[in-house]
Amino acid sequence: MKKSIAVLRGDGIGKEVTKGAIEVLKAVAVQYNHEFTFQHALIGGAALDAEGTPLPAETLEVCKKSDAVLLGAVGGPKWDVNPPHLRPEKGLLQIRKELNLYANVRPVTCYNSLLDSSPLKKEIIENVDFVIVRELTGGLYFGKPSGRKIDNGEEAVVDTLSYKRSEMKRIIEKAFEMARSRRKKITSVDKANVLESSRMWREVAEEVAKDNSDIMLEHMLVDNAAMQLIRNPRQFDVIVTENMFGDILSDEASMLTGSLGMLPSASLSTDGPSLYEPIHGSAPDIAGKNLANPIATILSAAMLLRLSFGLEEEATAVERAVEQVLDAGYRTADVASVQKRAVTTGEMVERIKEAL
Ligand code: NAI
């Protein structure tokens, strides 16, 4: 298979972790007889320094012409004083919008060999393995009107939670599709006891369920979901929800595993290339020191293989290699315990390639 991948390394450890992921993708290409090409482009602080904008037009062109986008992370203290439109993070928001990245997919997997790095009890997080599918381009974060006003002489404010039926349908359908290759259970999260938008969400979920009778659908109110994620996270397989609920629940869920450096994500496009990135930031405190955990980005590359290229076997091979290396006791400093010697970013990448 011939595919092109746009690589936006970004800032700080973004450079180091994407380098590792590219090496793993190259190893996959050799082993399975594919041809992957990598096109680098600037985003974030690096783009601000070189071009004066966090998302140069050329970067967008490179992304639109490729089959998938791999991103490191953006930001750093150097640009913190910049005005909002000249901040590295602006580049991220723009690219999500420009590429129509409507579905944010975050797997939450607790590896057996890392159970001691979670703040939760081992009995609770053992064998946890679910995916959160969050709507990313609608809802409260984009609804109009939004702003301050004067109401009867007093300052007032409004934000609008707005969705079209088609926007709900496409994300819920995506969640059903993902559940089909997993344990075939969907938890649709809403606040249907209060919000009209949630009552429509529930209706749409029921409609989609009728066409997908092999998948079990349950509804859960968001406040209960927040509680259940801590009480019994093993009950979940695929969680689907609107933008703001998903924002909050996915951060909550990521802490089950206790380590930012392990968690990948995908942001799927309606029509063009999708984007894959670790959930962590540019970690300026450890940047350039060969200390960063590359696993989140390597697992993001595995998602890229599966979701953008349909290469299930290759994706699984990468995930198995990561698990094997962790089982063998290798750890970067962020997850290393006192008893275990920490390995560098480079060494971790080497071990994963070997296991592959
Ligand atoms: P961060 O995720 O960069 O770092 C938080 C802590 O986790 C730090 O102590 C860091 O060393 C550690 N850490 C993160 N990833 C790691 C990895 N792969 N291996 C080992 N340790 C890791 O979040 P922070 O410090 O709040 O933000 C730093 C910069 O990154 C800011 O400019 C922020 O705006 C930006 N950022 C960018 C994101 C993105 O590009 N998607 C997401 C979050 C933050």
Ligand code: MG
């Ligand atoms: Mg968030």
